[in-house]
Amino acid sequence: MKILVCISSVPDTTSKINFTADKSAFDKNGIQWVINPLDEFALTKAVKLQESQGATVTVINVGDAGTEPVIRKALAIGANDAVRVNLDPKDSFSTAKEIAAVAQNGGYDLILCGKESIDYNGGSVPGMVAQLLNQPFVNASVGLDVNGAEATAVREIEGGKETISVKLPAVIAGQKGLVDEKDLIIPNMRGIMSARTKPLQVVEPTSSEVKVQGVSYDSVPPRAAVKIVSPDNLDELVRLLHEEAKVI
């Protein structure tokens, strides 16, 4: 079985998000880059399938050379090899198109993604890849088993869960639950050493078509100073919520 895991390189979760002075772009100065946390669940799941079913795991990232440390980290976690499409992605569609182009020729049985990247929050790449490849798609997956040419996926729905059997090849977008948080793999020294010699292939993009442009960006306006209410005066809190904020 061949698995392709889509990895996005995103600002570390503690990053303060700033924009350039003219607000036209995200300011990358001083940012630490990490594997998108939701992709880590997908990657760990793939490595588990590699151990249990002898799958090979390829990670793919659409990004410029600056994303290679994050790709190496994915290799250290256990992927066999990696592909980087040499394009600084501008929107979900262009990213999905490049992933689909690589997947098209790769003969992958399963494509695993995180359901959303925590930078632009598009939540669109996995579904787009599935459609570009004309494959079934399960989103928000919190459980996955593979059995030959079929997978059983559990997806989260509002107020419940649904278990689905899916014909492979398929695209599955996962989140926490796909594997347990405690099972996320932290690379050890051996993994880090071997990642240095694992193949990382760089391919050029197939097109530069973009469907959505980020015209400008805003920071979140600060809230007015907090009003502190004494724990002995909860009537005042109730009054404020009722009369001032009008939320109860």
Place this chain on the structure above:
Amino acid sequence: MAVFVYAENINGVYKKAAFEAVAYAKAVADQAGDTVTAISVNPTDSSDLLYKYGASNVINIKDEGLKSFSAKAYAQAVSEVANGNIIVFPHTTDASSIAPMLAVMNGFALITNALAAPESLSPFQVKRRAFSGKGFMHAKAEGNGVIVTVSQNAFGVKENAVSGSEEVKNLSVANEDTKVISHEQSSGKLDLKEAEVVVSAGRGMKGPENWGMIEELANVLGAATACSKPVSDIGWRPHTEHVGQTGKAISPNLYIAVGISGAIQHLAGVNSSKTIVVINSDAEAPFFKSADYGVVGDAFQIIPALTEKIKAIKG
């Protein structure tokens, strides 16, 4: 510029997010000088509910094959009837699974997580959530068609009654790749993403046995419950309640955070709440910086007392 909207239902019953999406579509249609056509798959609810929020036409897709959900088959069905260049979806799990597939099918641009009515229609430009709530992006669509998903609770469920008519479309879309084996819906629980009031608690609650008071406060307020990530990691609460950067992003009218420190990752999922109340024993807890109202003190005393006081005014 015909405006279409996907009115999501669960087991035939329209969701609040569907009404919000219809209201959003109506605002777009008013800007465009056109009308709204709502599309729903096998609804049992009356179309009157959609006219109330501004849909002039309702297309009810009847398809036995779509009794259970498949992103691809639903995208196919919507694509067969949505005959316009603006299509609105709520940003629910199902709708945000269909939208990317439909965008590719139709060759449309897709803008997800819209927070407000569009800034312009041609080109279509809208403010959207980005950086997990730590920033906003003004996104512009290229080309002739756009699909937009509306972040839940961001635009609001605005009534705007019109007279409408209904049309039934019998389809039989191929749905062979996926098969739903089982479907579990926990009944009676308020959907966290739709809730207007959310009571959330963190590690400060010390253990799962102390959640009774959180649930009671939520009950009195008609609120959904949520939690911080460590709480669901340890298994005190189900991970479906975990809010934040790696959990659910929510924007209720009122978010009450009990015993939650307010780490940047937690804030990322809740800072678009309209009003935030923080209850924490540590006056230095970072959450107070992002709150509208704060109480410094012991949650174990404050929550039961607050519950009683709210009960009293709710009468």
